[in-house]
Amino acid sequence: MAHAGDAAGRVAGKVALITGAARGQGRSHALTLAREGADIIALDICGPVDSITGYPPATPADLAETARLVEAHDRRVVTGQVDVRDRRELAEAVGAAVAELGRLDVVVANAGVVAVGTDAPLMSFVDIVEVNLCGVINTVTAALPHLASGASIIAIGSFAALTGTARAGSPDAGPGLAGYTHAKRAVGRFVHDLAFQLGPHGIRANVIHPGNVETNMLLFDDLYRVFRPDLESPTQADAEGVIRSMHRLPVTYIQPSEISDAVLFLASEESRRITGMQLKVEAGGLLASTTSGVPG
Numbered sequence: 001m002a003h004a005g006d007a008a009g010r011v012a013g014k015v016a017l018i019t020g021a022a023r024g025q026g027r028s029h030a031l032t033l034a035r036e037g038a039d040i041i042a043l044d045i046c047g048p049v050d051s052i053t054g055y056p057p058a059t060p061a062d063l064a065e066t067a068r069l070v071e072a073h074d075r076r077v078v079t080g081q082v083d084v085r086d087r088r089e090l091a092e093a094v095g096a097a098v099a100e101l102g103r104l105d106v107v108v109a110n111a112g113v114v115a116v117g118t119d120a121p122l123m124s125f126v127d128i129v130e131v132n133l134c135g136v137i138n139t140v141t142a143a144l145p146h147l148a149s150g151a152s153i154i155a156i157g158s159f160a161a162l163t164g165t166a167r168a169g170s171p172d173a174g175p176g177l178a179g180y181t182h183a184k185r186a187v188g189r190f191v192h193d194l195a196f197q198l199g200p201h202g203i204r205a206n207v208i209h210p211g212n213v214e215t216n217m218l219l220f221d222d223l224y225r226v227f228r229p230d231l232e233s234p235t236q237a238d239a240e241g242v243i244r245s246m247h248r249l250p251v252t253y254i255q256p257s258e259i260s261d262a263v264l265f266l267a268s269e270e271s272r273r274i275t276g277m278q279l280k281v282e283a284g285g286l287l288a289s290t291t292s293g294v295p296g
Helices: 024-035 060-071 087-101 123-146 174-201 221-227 236-245 256-267
Strands: 015-019 039-044 077-081 106-109 152-156 204-210 278-281
Touching (some): 015 123, 024 060, 024 106, 152 256, 174 204
16 A cells, blocks of 8 residues: 555545446546545456356456556555445445545446347346446445545446437347446436435535447457447457447547546536536437437
8 A cells, every 4th residue: 555645636635436446447537536636445346247258357456456556646545356236345345445544535436347249148137237236326325424525426327328329129239238228327317316315415426428438348249249240250440430430529439538537527626516417428429319408
């Protein structure tokens, strides 16, 4: 564990909890917040979810690397191998980490999994809902006793849950993608209603809905086959045209750091009057399926 330095930054003096912190978006969020002065509680299952087999899971070595990189910013870090589906285990880990670091100010409920295609096992529907929705609820449950006025809860949703391209009834979706869509939609509603309840206590809650982010959860063979069912064994290069077409801005991939920029904003005092927001960081991918909300 690194010594707590005197780092100044946009979240200086805060302690942030991040689930799914071993790699991908979670690691990026941890490092961005550490760079801006926060101490970090980094949790990850660091192992498989039984029905999720399309891409390799994070490992203890991945989580250790996240910790090393946080410490390189001269911030304190507490790690834990925790399954967000286990509410008791999660509450114990969060309680112990808060006791060590002294407080909790920011919660980033980021842990998520996905399975796609009609070959995905039926249990993938349930497992994905448990991780992607129940895991968010369990994270909030574990964190809430430690939060005070000024705290910020940030859940990671998905633009796929808000657009017709990943409808639960799509013939190519399979049970896993249907579970993913259901869970991410429900996260949006959960956080909206949570924000209403937390408002009088001075605690904020918001959702970020990313577009196609360049991580392991996007770059794997099963998803390429969903994007390009016309090919027997499509590659990443084969799928990139479809991935790019899902954004309105001329970008193929959104980088994890670009989602972390939004996390940092919502964690900082700059957003102190923002709560209940569904923040879309999706390169305009939802423009075709949403309206401006401005009366005609």
